[in-house]
Every structure is written in C-alpha cells, then in structure tokens.
Amino acid sequence: MYSFQKTIFIFFLLFGLTTFAQEELTQKEIAVIQAEVEADLSFAKKNIEHYNYLQAKISLENAINKAKILNNKKSLGLIYYNLGKIHHLLEEPNLAIRTLTRAIQIQRITKDNTSVAETYKTLGDVLLKIKKPKEALEHYKSAQTFSSLENLQKLETETIIKKGEAYLALKDYKNAEITFKKAISLSKKLNLNNLLSISLIHLGDVQIKNGALKSAQKNIEEGIAIAKKNNATDNLNDGYLSLSNLQERDGNYKLANKNLKAHIKLTDSLLEAKNKLLLTEKFNESKITNQLNAQKQVNAELEQENEQDSETSTFNQLTIALITILSLLTLSLYKNNNIRLKSNLILQNKNSELIESKEKAELASRTKANFLSTVTHELRTPLYAVTGLTNMLLEEDPRPEQIPHLNSLKFSGDYLLTFINDILQINKIEAHKVEVEKEVFNLKKKIENVISALNNSANSNNVKIHFEFDKKLPHNYLSDQLKISQILINLIGNSIKFTKDGDIWVRVHKIEVTNGIYNIKIEVEDNGIGISKEKQAKMFDSFSQGSIQINRKYGGTGLGLSIVKGLIDILNGKIYFDSELGKGTTFFIEIPFEFAEETIEKEKINYFKDLNEDVLSKINILLVEDNKINQMITKKILNKLKLNCDIVENGEDAIEKVKVNTYGVVLMDIHMPGISGIEATKIIRKFNKDLPIYALTAVTIEDKMVEFDEAEFTDIISKPFKQEDFEKKLFDVIVFKENA
Structure with a gap:
C-alpha cells in the first residue's frame, strides 16, 4: 500500500515539474532544439567522413524535423546538402539532384554563399558522373564564383579541376588545358x-x-x-x-x-572496398531492425517474469501504467510545446488565427508579385527583340510595300508592352509602391498634348474632340504630370474606342480654392455606346469590360479604369461617372492641384551629335547578355553610335573580361545561366569600384531595387528600352568620364 502511495506521489511530483517546465522553459527549449540540430549535423558529417552513411542519414532526418520546428532555413540548407551528398556517394543520382537543388534554393534565400559553393560543386559532380558535362560545367562555374566570393581557396581549386574534367568530356581541349594549368598553379x-x-x-x-x-x-x-x-x-x-x-x-x-x-x-580493389561499404550499410540497416526486434523480445520476457510474483507484479503493473501515462503525458506536452514554439516563432501574438490569415495574405501577395515579375521578364525579353528589330528595319529604308507590315508589327509590340506595363502598374498600386513625383507643369498644355496625340485614333473613328478650359483657372500647377497624363490618356482613349461617328467633350472647371490649392474638376463626355446599369458597379475592377462581346469587338484589357481609379486615389482625388446605354458616358474626376507661378522648360540635348569620333572610338563597352537576338540588337545600336562592343554570355566570363580589359561601361543583364548579373557585379565591385555598370533588365525594377543598391550598380536600364533613354544614360557616363 505504501509503495502504491509513494508511486502516486512521484507521479504527481513529476506531473507538477513537467507542467512548470512547460510554462517556464519555452525559450530554453528553443536553444536546446537548435543545439540538437547542430549536434545532429555534426554527427552526420563525421559519419559521412567515416563512410557510415546510414547513421548519417538517420541523424539528418532527425535534424530536418527539428529545423522545421524552428523554421531555421540555414540549417535546412545544410541538411539537404549533406543528404544530397549521401545520395551521390550511394550512387542515387536522381535523388541527389533533387535534394541538392532544393538545398541551393534555400541557401540562395539565406545568402549562405559558402554552402552554395559546396552544393553547386557537388551537383556538378553528380551531373558529370551521369555524363551531362555541359550542365555540370555551368554548376562548376557558379561554384567557382561563390568560392572566390568567400575566399574558399581549396574548394575553388577543387572546382577548377572539375571544370577541367567537364571541358575534357566536352572535347574542348583548349579550355581544358587552360583550366588544369590554373589548377596546378593554385595547388x-x-x-x-x-x-x-x-x-x-x-x-x-x-x-x-x-x-x-x-x-x-x-x-x-x-x-x-x-x-x-x-x-x-x-x-x-x-x-x-x-x-x-x-x-x-x-x-x-x-x-x-x-x-x-x-x-x-x-x-x-577500389570497387571491392566500395561494395563492402555498401554491403556494410545494408548490414547496419538490418542490424538496427534486429536490435529493435530483440528489444521487443526482452520486453516480453520481462513481462512474463513479472507475472510470477503477485506482490511485485501488482507494483510493477502500477509502475508500468504510471510510466505509460507519464510517457503519453510527456509526449503530449512535447507536442504542445512544439505547437506553442511554432506559434511563438511564427505568430508572436495571442490572436494566432488573425496573424496566420494576415501572413497567408502577405505570402499570397509576395507570390503574386514574384509571379508577375517572372512572367513580365519572360515577356519583355522577346518584346525587346520585336520592338528593337522593327525599329531597326524601319530606319533602314524598307521597300514601300514593307512599311505597312512593319508599322503593324511595331503597333503589336507597343500594344503588348502597354499591356505588360498596365499589369505592373496595377500590381504596384495594390502593393502601395507608387510614389507621387511632383513638378511644375502647364495643365492646359498637358491636356492639349494628350488630345493631339489621340487625334489620329479619333479621326479613325470619325470622332471630333472638343476642349473647354475655364478662363478663370491659372495654367501652371505643381503635381505629378505623368500620372495626370496616364489618367487623361485612359479616359479619352476609352471614349474614342467606344464612340463611332460622334463627339467627345473635355471640360476643365474650378470647384474651389483653399490656401493656394485648386480643387479642379475634369469631365470627359462622349455620345458613344454607354454602359448598362448591371455593368456599372464593376467598372473600376481589374480586367473588367462591359461584356465578352464588347471586349472582342473593341479590344483592350479592362485594366485602364482600374489604373485610373488607383492613380486618382494616390493623388487624393475622386472619380465617378454617369452613363446610359446607347446614349454615352461622362466621367468626372476631382483632383487638388497646388498653384505654381511658372513652368520650367527642360533643356533638350542632342546626344552624341557633338562628340568627337576619336573620343567615341576609344570607348569600349562590355555587353553581358545570354540572348542571341538581344546581343545582335544592342550591338547594332552601339555600333551605330560609333561605340565598340564586346559580348559575353554569362557572369563568370564577364568577371574574367573585366579583370583583363579596360571598359568604359558594362551593360549587365540580370537573369543569366550560372550566377546572376547582381552576383557578378558584387564580385567585380571587390576589385573595381569605379567602373560604370548598368543593370540591363526586364524585371520589375521596384522589386529588385534593394538588391541593385547592394550590388552597387551605377544605374538601371529597363528592357525593352527607349533608344533615346538608352543613349542618354550612355552619353551621361561617357561625358562624365571624359571630363573627369
């Protein structure tokens, strides 16, 4: 009886201590779990060195679960790298490629360059072994770059040797010889x-x-x-x-x-040793299974012995029951702690459901932004070829019968580019990334210019545009004239599109003036097809049109009014409309404008016109671009400006070129095989701080601005670029260098 009471007392004591620990030691447990992850990794590495791959795998699989609880991406990257290495050593190439690729994705996010270098090199080894030397070579180049970046001289030398082996497999004996000689020198x-x-x-x-x-x-x-x-x-x-x-x-x-x-x-002899090793691994696996079975047998025998003594049996049964309860309780507490730990690490707030919903929304937003960035990059790159080639052909005296076809091609390219820019504009507005850039401008002249630009489209539809500007209103204001232009182009353009053989009226009125701020109403009225009542509620939604039939007949993306609404909100204005089906539509916008005394005319520059050809002939430009068509177009533009141009297709070659040549400017593409243009620029900046390097990119600039700044780019040129903007940036840097 005493034994039973003692056991119950111990049970409650343990329960109390465990509950107390759960309350007080949460942060300690974080440290403990992290220490366990590091111990598992260390144990795994030692086992890999001693060819105990099974033990290493067990340690790494344990470490994965713990690292996931802590959301420790750096540890996860190391774990997947070591697992991939084991798969490679055990001749499981598909598993190795999958695991190592996953490791690289995580390591690139955490910027663990040392691990990235090792993983790229191991992935190259896997590909070389399965006779894919071309793919292996790209990974070795990336491994060498990251090794150099982190000053990992031994790993860099090992990688250079493997690069040489890849060149040898590709029968590129010239590069193979250069590479092995470099490895000999370093060794x-x-x-x-x-x-x-x-x-x-x-x-x-x-x-x-x-x-x-x-x-x-x-x-x-x-x-x-x-x-x-x-x-x-x-x-x-x-x-x-x-x-x-x-x-x-x-x-x-x-x-x-x-x-x-x-x-x-x-x-x-080596194969025999390797086979023995693989057999040992299988034996160890079998041995562990046998040990588990033997343990079960011992437990069964102990149970049988306990039954022989009734008094002891009663105590033991109670003890076993209590131990079982304690085990279940401990397991439950451990699981609860894990859940709480995840909550503390991820949510940091009692209201976990709301925070989780917020994080999911943010994740969805980031995913959407990344998707748009990727898609627009993939679309802009071929568009650069379309618009660039079309402009070149139009400038090279085409035959008269070719001009209409080229103009149609140019129109299609411009339309696609406008569509892409509209999508990006919507994305930026929704992400609150659009800023107001104020400058002094003439509002009346701005509207007249927009109408003039759209007159050809109006004439095609036999539409006459009438413009009325309140005589009591001053002309000059301080505001974001680019956004005003976008709003007007969309609204007047819509009226032209949906009006045939009719009229459009653009009216500007003063509503009120307060402390130099003019609240101005702009009306855009047409007598076109109008909008049905059921469609009016959704007119400012993205991708919204009156109907599928309207979309097919009149074209457009349905993004224009959504962009207009977003831009007007940014300018602290409002928009509303009145419409009747078959009778036309009037849009009203009210925007506050700050009065300005006078406009500032921008000085116009004739780029390259007055520069000496001898000066230009000395300027060498390095173009880093993997797309062959883009190479051809950019080189032709540069040659037309009397500028010399070298071309390389990847970041690794760009680094080598800059080391041995003198360039006036480097035009660096961002997305390339191997290392990116951002990473290549970071490496160049280690030994050349003054070289002008322009990011030549089709990605959304705002999404990469922090990375561009970190890499110390001189400036950014968006693709497809306007030739005038491109020439101005080159002109600025060339003139600066000449005057320095």
Whole structure:
C-alpha cells in the first residue's frame, strides 16, 4: 500500500515539474532544439567522413524535423546538402539532384554563399558522373564564383579541376588545358599535393589529345609520383590509366598493357572496398531492425517474469501504467510545446488565427508579385527583340510595300508592352509602391498634348474632340504630370474606342480654392455606346469590360479604369461617372492641384551629335547578355553610335573580361545561366569600384531595387528600352568620364 502511495506521489511530483517546465522553459527549449540540430549535423558529417552513411542519414532526418520546428532555413540548407551528398556517394543520382537543388534554393534565400559553393560543386559532380558535362560545367562555374566570393581557396581549386574534367568530356581541349594549368598553379601556391597530383595527370590527358606526348609523359609521371608519396589511391589509379593511354598512343604496347593491368587491379580493389561499404550499410540497416526486434523480445520476457510474483507484479503493473501515462503525458506536452514554439516563432501574438490569415495574405501577395515579375521578364525579353528589330528595319529604308507590315508589327509590340506595363502598374498600386513625383507643369498644355496625340485614333473613328478650359483657372500647377497624363490618356482613349461617328467633350472647371490649392474638376463626355446599369458597379475592377462581346469587338484589357481609379486615389482625388446605354458616358474626376507661378522648360540635348569620333572610338563597352537576338540588337545600336562592343554570355566570363580589359561601361543583364548579373557585379565591385555598370533588365525594377543598391550598380536600364533613354544614360557616363 505504501509503495502504491509513494508511486502516486512521484507521479504527481513529476506531473507538477513537467507542467512548470512547460510554462517556464519555452525559450530554453528553443536553444536546446537548435543545439540538437547542430549536434545532429555534426554527427552526420563525421559519419559521412567515416563512410557510415546510414547513421548519417538517420541523424539528418532527425535534424530536418527539428529545423522545421524552428523554421531555421540555414540549417535546412545544410541538411539537404549533406543528404544530397549521401545520395551521390550511394550512387542515387536522381535523388541527389533533387535534394541538392532544393538545398541551393534555400541557401540562395539565406545568402549562405559558402554552402552554395559546396552544393553547386557537388551537383556538378553528380551531373558529370551521369555524363551531362555541359550542365555540370555551368554548376562548376557558379561554384567557382561563390568560392572566390568567400575566399574558399581549396574548394575553388577543387572546382577548377572539375571544370577541367567537364571541358575534357566536352572535347574542348583548349579550355581544358587552360583550366588544369590554373589548377596546378593554385595547388602549388596552397601546397595542396593531392589536387596538384590529379591536375598534372589530367593536364597530361589533354596533352595526349593534342599530340604533345613528351609534355604529357612528364606531367603524368610527376602526378603519379606525388600520388604515391601521399597515398592518393584514386589519383594513382587515374595516373596508371593515363600513362597506359599515352604509351598506347606512342606505340609502346607492352608498357601500355602493364600500366593498364595496374589500373584494372587498383580499380578492382577500389570497387571491392566500395561494395563492402555498401554491403556494410545494408548490414547496419538490418542490424538496427534486429536490435529493435530483440528489444521487443526482452520486453516480453520481462513481462512474463513479472507475472510470477503477485506482490511485485501488482507494483510493477502500477509502475508500468504510471510510466505509460507519464510517457503519453510527456509526449503530449512535447507536442504542445512544439505547437506553442511554432506559434511563438511564427505568430508572436495571442490572436494566432488573425496573424496566420494576415501572413497567408502577405505570402499570397509576395507570390503574386514574384509571379508577375517572372512572367513580365519572360515577356519583355522577346518584346525587346520585336520592338528593337522593327525599329531597326524601319530606319533602314524598307521597300514601300514593307512599311505597312512593319508599322503593324511595331503597333503589336507597343500594344503588348502597354499591356505588360498596365499589369505592373496595377500590381504596384495594390502593393502601395507608387510614389507621387511632383513638378511644375502647364495643365492646359498637358491636356492639349494628350488630345493631339489621340487625334489620329479619333479621326479613325470619325470622332471630333472638343476642349473647354475655364478662363478663370491659372495654367501652371505643381503635381505629378505623368500620372495626370496616364489618367487623361485612359479616359479619352476609352471614349474614342467606344464612340463611332460622334463627339467627345473635355471640360476643365474650378470647384474651389483653399490656401493656394485648386480643387479642379475634369469631365470627359462622349455620345458613344454607354454602359448598362448591371455593368456599372464593376467598372473600376481589374480586367473588367462591359461584356465578352464588347471586349472582342473593341479590344483592350479592362485594366485602364482600374489604373485610373488607383492613380486618382494616390493623388487624393475622386472619380465617378454617369452613363446610359446607347446614349454615352461622362466621367468626372476631382483632383487638388497646388498653384505654381511658372513652368520650367527642360533643356533638350542632342546626344552624341557633338562628340568627337576619336573620343567615341576609344570607348569600349562590355555587353553581358545570354540572348542571341538581344546581343545582335544592342550591338547594332552601339555600333551605330560609333561605340565598340564586346559580348559575353554569362557572369563568370564577364568577371574574367573585366579583370583583363579596360571598359568604359558594362551593360549587365540580370537573369543569366550560372550566377546572376547582381552576383557578378558584387564580385567585380571587390576589385573595381569605379567602373560604370548598368543593370540591363526586364524585371520589375521596384522589386529588385534593394538588391541593385547592394550590388552597387551605377544605374538601371529597363528592357525593352527607349533608344533615346538608352543613349542618354550612355552619353551621361561617357561625358562624365571624359571630363573627369
């Protein structure tokens, strides 16, 4: 009886302590779980070094769950890298590629450049092994760049050797030789004898292919000697094969056969060791299963022994019951702590459901922004080719019968670009990323210019535009004239589109004046098709048109009025309308304008007109662009301006070019295979702070502005660019350099 009471007392004591710990040790548990993650990672790395891959996998799988609880992305990146490495060592290439790619995605987000370098290199190894040298080469180039960025000299040397192997597999012997010679130089400098050994042997392989047999023999024999001295069995194995190939090429078949036999013997020995290792892994897996079964058997035997003594049995049964309860309670508490831990880390607020909903909305918004950024980049890149080529053809004296076709092509390109810009404008308005840029301008003249620009479209529909400006209103104001133009172009353009053989009236009136702020009403009235009552409620929604039939007949995206509404809200104005089906529509906008005394006329510059051709001929420009058509268009524009141009297709080559050449300007594309233009620019800035580098990009600039600033770009040129803007940016930097 006493034993039972004692057990109950212990139970409640443990329960109280556990509950107390749950209340007080939440932050401690965070530290404990993180320590466990690091211990699991450390244990896994040691097991990988000692070829205990199964134990390493178990540790990493445990670490994944803990890292996910903590939402520790840096640890997750390391875990997936090590798992991918194990899959590679166990010859599971598909799993390795999938896991390593996932690791890179996480590591790029956390900017863990050291891990990114290692992962790119390992992924290259996997691809090279499954005979995909071209893909492997791209990953090795990225690995080398990140290694250089973090000063990881040993890893950089290893990567350069693997690059050479990829060139060798691609039969690009020229680049292979250059690469292995660079690896030899680095290996000697860093006293990395094993890497020096394999570099010499591989250089010999290349020289065999090039017919330089004496040089090949010298390098291979030196590589073998170093391998023997350092017990580098794998290098020695490769050396014997290379020596055999050399002697066969030289006609010395007896020695070739001898070295081939040595290679085969060593290969068999290495394969045998590898197979033993794989069998050991399977044995260990089986052993763990057997241990679990044996433990079950021991538990069963203990239960049987306990039944033999009734008094002991009663106590033990109670103890077992209590232990079971405690175990379940502990498990429950652990799970509750995990849930609370997640809540503390993610929500940091008692109202978890509202915060979670907010985060989901923010995630959806970010996902939408990323999607739009990606899609618009993919659309803008070919559009750059369409608009660029069309403009060039129109400037090169086309035949008269070709001009209408080229103008149609130009119109289509401009229409698509307008559509893309409309989507981006809506996205920026919804994300509250649009800022008001005030400047002094003439409102009356601005409206007259808009009407003049739209007159051709109006004439096509046999529409006459009438303009009335209140004589009591001053002309000059301080406001965002670009947004005013967008609003007017959309409203008047809509009226023209939906009016045939009719009239449009644009009227400007004063409502009131308060402290120099004029509240002005602008009306745009037409006698076109009008809007039905049921459609009027949705007129300011995105992608909204009167009907599918209207959309097909009159065209358009349905974004215009949504953009207008967003811009007017930003300008602290309001918009409303009155319409009747078949009789026309009138839009009213009311916007506050700050009165200004006078307008400031911008000075016009004739770019490049007055520059000496000798000056221009000395300006070398580096274009970093992977798209062949874009290369051709940009180069043609530069050559037309009498500017010289070199072209490379990726960031790695751009870095090498800048190191050995002098350039006046670098035009750097952002999205490229291997490292991005942003990463390439960061590396260039380490050794050249003054070189003008322009981001040549089709991405949404606002989304990347922080990254552009961090990379220290001189300026940004959006694709597809207006040739006048492009020339101005180049002109500014060239004149600045000449006057410096």
